[in-house]
Amino acid sequence: RAFTAAPIPEAQLMTLLEAARWAPSCFNSQPWRFLYARRDTPQWDRFVGLLTPENQAWARNASALVVVVSNRLMKDPDAASGDAWVPSHTHSFDAGAAWAQLGLQCTLSGLRAHGIIGIDMARARLELNVPDHFRIEAAIAIGRQAPIETLEDGLQRKEHPSVREPLSVIALEGGFPPA
Numbered sequence: 001r002a003f004t005a006a007p008i009p010e011a012q013l014m015t016l017l018e019a020a021r022w023a024p025s026c027f028n029s030q031p032w033r034f035l036y037a038r039r040d041t042p043q044w045d046r047f048v049g050l051l052t053p054e055n056q057a058w059a060r061n062a063s064a065l066v067v068v069v070s071n072r073l074m075k076d077p078d079a080a081s082g083d084a085w086v087p088s089h090t091h092s093f094d095a096g097a098a099w100a101q102l103g104l105q106c107t108l109s110g111l112r113a114h115g116i117i118g119i120d121m122a123r124a125r126l127e128l129n130v131p132d133h134f135r136i137e138a139a140i141a142i143g144r145q146a147p148i149e150t151l152e153d154g155l156q157r158k159e160h161p162s163v164r165e166p167l168s169v170i171a172l173e174g175g176f177p178p179a
Contacts, residue, residue, distance in 0.1 A: 001058040001114060001159060002151050003143035007039045008063035012109070016142065017066075019105035025094035029074035032095040035067040035128050039143075046127060051139065052118035058155055059116060063143035066102075067124060069134040070095035095137050106142055114141045 017034050025031060037043035039062070047065040048056055059065065070091040076084035088094075099115070106113040116139040124136055148159050 001141075001155055002145060002148050003058070003061040003063065003112070003141065004145070005039065005061040006063055006144050008111075008142065010038065013038060013064050013142070016102050016105045016109065016111075020098040020102035023094065023098035023101045025097070026088065026090040027074060027077045029071070029088060029091075029094065031071040031074060031088055031091040032098040033069045033071070033134065035069065035130075036064055038064045047139075050120055050124045050127065051116060052120070055116050055118040058151060059114075059139075059141040061143070061150075062114075062141035063111075064141075066140040066142065067119070067128060068095055068099055068137040068140065069130055070137055071134055073133050092135065092137060099138070099140065102140065110144070111142055112145045115139070116141060 013036065017036075020032065020034065021030075023032070037047035044065075047067070048060045050067070051059055051065075072088055072091055073085040074088040074091070076086045103113045103115075119136065119139050121136050124130065130136060151159065
């Protein structure tokens with residue numbers, strides 16, 4: 001959560017989003033869309049304002065904020081014409097793959113990315129003109145890492161790796177055990 005508040009050139013942000021663009025998706029539907037604002041641009045304050053107050057406190061120091069949305073509909077792969085749309089079962093899964101690619105590219109580029117679900121979803125839908133058939137997935141703060149001491153005490157205590165479930169809990173050969 002500790003960012004330096006340095007701006008990010010648009011070309012560098014586009015490199016990160018280019019990595020996300022190449023993520024796999026069901027029938028190559030590419031349901032993700034990346035709505036973004038860079039620090040020191042006219043859109044910045046609006047994007048920061050869409051976050052919950054707790055997230056605004058630290059994310060306002062990022063270089064960019066990206067809101068990831070995914071299309072709940074995809075072109076029917078079985079239709080003769082490309083005009084038929086059907087529900088996409090994998091839109092969120094596919095958008096998650098794109099976010100993972102973006103996060104990896106951030107790390108390769110010497111940047112940090114932090115996912116954020118603390119968003120005013122109703123305001124984001126309205127203010128960012130998100131169509132009804134798109135789901136707002138999350139926001140991402142991107143920037144250069146600052147020293148942990150730049151965060152207030154409560155946030156400093158959160159800056160450690162999250163505990164992960166052991167493989168024995170998440171990897172189940174043959175399925176779940178019988179109930």
